[in-house]
Amino acid sequence: MYVAVKGGERAIENAHAWLAEERRGDTSVAELSLDQIREQLSLAVNRVMAEGSLYDPELAALAIKQSRGDLIEAIFLIRAYRTTLPRFGYSQPVETGEMACDRRISATFKDAPGGQVLGPTFDYTHRLLDFKLAAEGEVPEAPVSEPRLEATPHISEFLQGEDIIEREPSSDGVPGDLTREPMSFPAGRAVRLQSLTRGDEGFILGMAYSTQRGYARNHAFVGELRIGTVPVEMDIPELGFAIEIGEVELTECETVNQFKGSKTVPPQFTRGYGLVFGQSERKSIAMALVDRALRWEELGEDNVGAAAQDEEFVLSHADNIQATGFLEHIKLPHYVDFQSELELVRKLRREAAEMAETLAAREAAE
Template sequence: MYVAVKGGERAIDNAHDWLAQERRGDPAVPELSVAQIREQMKLAVNRVMAEGSLYDPDLAALAIKQAQGDLIEAVFLIRAYRTTLPRFAASRPVETADMVVDRRISATFKDLPGGQVLGPTFDYTHRLLDFTLMAEAEGCDTGPEQGTPEPAIPVPHVTQFLNRDGLIEEAPHSDDPPPDLTREPLELPADRALRLQAITRGDEGFILSMAYSTQRGYGRTHAFVGELRIGKVAVTVDIPELGFAVEIGEINLTECETVNQFKGSRTEPPQFTRGYGLVFGQSERKSIAMSLVDRALRWNELGEDFTGSPAQDEEFVLSHCDNIQATGFLEHIKLPHYVDFQAELELVRRLRSEAQSQQEAAE
């Protein structure tokens, strides 16, 4: 039974007005602009783009402002907006081998063509609060060494080197159109393409914990970071009205490829296997985590044993990694359930009175 209840309108309006006031905070403090968030809260913007599954730094910054910095709320706003956009086309798959890298490191090879490029990283910082950032006149220091301008040369993928000796599994090229979980409801078992789509837009915290659980032994995959790269790639689209493909823009991506120890199985020879992570923006933690979870979920196709670990269980991972789905279901229980609860109340009262009368009868 559903009973429509009215009467909350004025309270809701007032609550929203107050929300707007709270968002603004102390009017004596200058208001944040969307451009400031976009430029100075870049990693939050990246996260909202990745989990919102829409690459648009301005919109992600706006969503963060509107959500008062609640990133899951911001992701929700982006997801809602995304559904209003007509889909013009699918791009050609981006060529990460041609990425103009800001950062590119390998944990498996010290000396590799293109070198270890640290880029703008938090690694090697001491994680001490920098109180100069709090001072009014922010230390406008000299910035990094400029270096001599040089042509941006693409650097080869690390896994190529292992591929040459047949020591690592191939990623066979194909052009099969991938399934799209924004168009078709998720169905299990899912193929790898669908899993990757779900994980790349999944909640960073969830994916991180799943990946961590594999490192602690729940579906261990013995991963090394073969390569981690962050940088810009061109997005190429076949333009229907022209009949040829054009690069219509550039996006920042983080790509992680793990090299995993593999003793061989019933179906595969001993060789290194691979896990893959690719995420919008500079999202290093997420992309490493993604590649670990991707690898753990591949147990079946590699003929490994299912140990019952959560990270190996695609139903568990794929059904719970989306923070908008999770938030929606979690938070709906705070909304009026008066009728449901009334029914529960009736039931408990009846059971109690029955129990009581039975007890009295027994005495």
């Protein structure tokens, strides 16, 4: 028997009041504004937008402030908000070849047209703490040079001339949308990419790293990595034509991977693809490696039993909101479940004790 209990309302209210106070911290320190978070913690904002799967820097900044900097909590807030928005429609696929690039590098072609443009990167910094940042100060203006006016072509285009890399079959098919239909397996590459781009950065990174360490190794080179903004266009039914409804910053990674060839396909390079909201370089490279590992079947490769080849494993565990929801729910009251377990264990122990007594009595009698 158990007795249903009520209560805790006052404790919960008081806990939330204290949370608000702790969130604010020492009131003699200036309060953070959303503008400050958006402008100065922009990579955190980008991660919240990518994994929250909603591009809106102001909302992401608010979520980061509300969650006290717990990014998974912030992503949770964004996901919850997202469900309240009516869906106006789907954009036309963005043209990343038209990107206004802040950064564009290739690890495979030194002299690619458009060049190696480093952009505002952490690469080649010494990863030494910069104590100048602890003090307030003016930042010198970044140097400028003659801007490139034309679009920067994708590097894979140059390899395609020789057919030495697989072609991406173009289509205007309607891709599956995991925000509309529950995921089922096999998911197909479109849904895999959607799942990976909103997946947890740490999880995708770990999966990608596992392929590099030999679990379904696919010998990836970063053929191209680019960061910049692209316009987003959508057909407006009441107008009868498409207009630009906004602009998003994206990070795109194309990997060039080894491929032995098969009976029907001569040896050629294969591709992995990563495309993520914001400046999210690590995530984008990791996504491309995992995308490539998950393509083993369509490329006629062996399933070596690696975790990164297992679509169901990867996609079912990539979402940090699903994961944290299930993980953290076990801290919430389970008094009734636990009461029944307790009863069961007590009963088993009683039975075990009785059994031991019976055996002992029998031995003594013999």
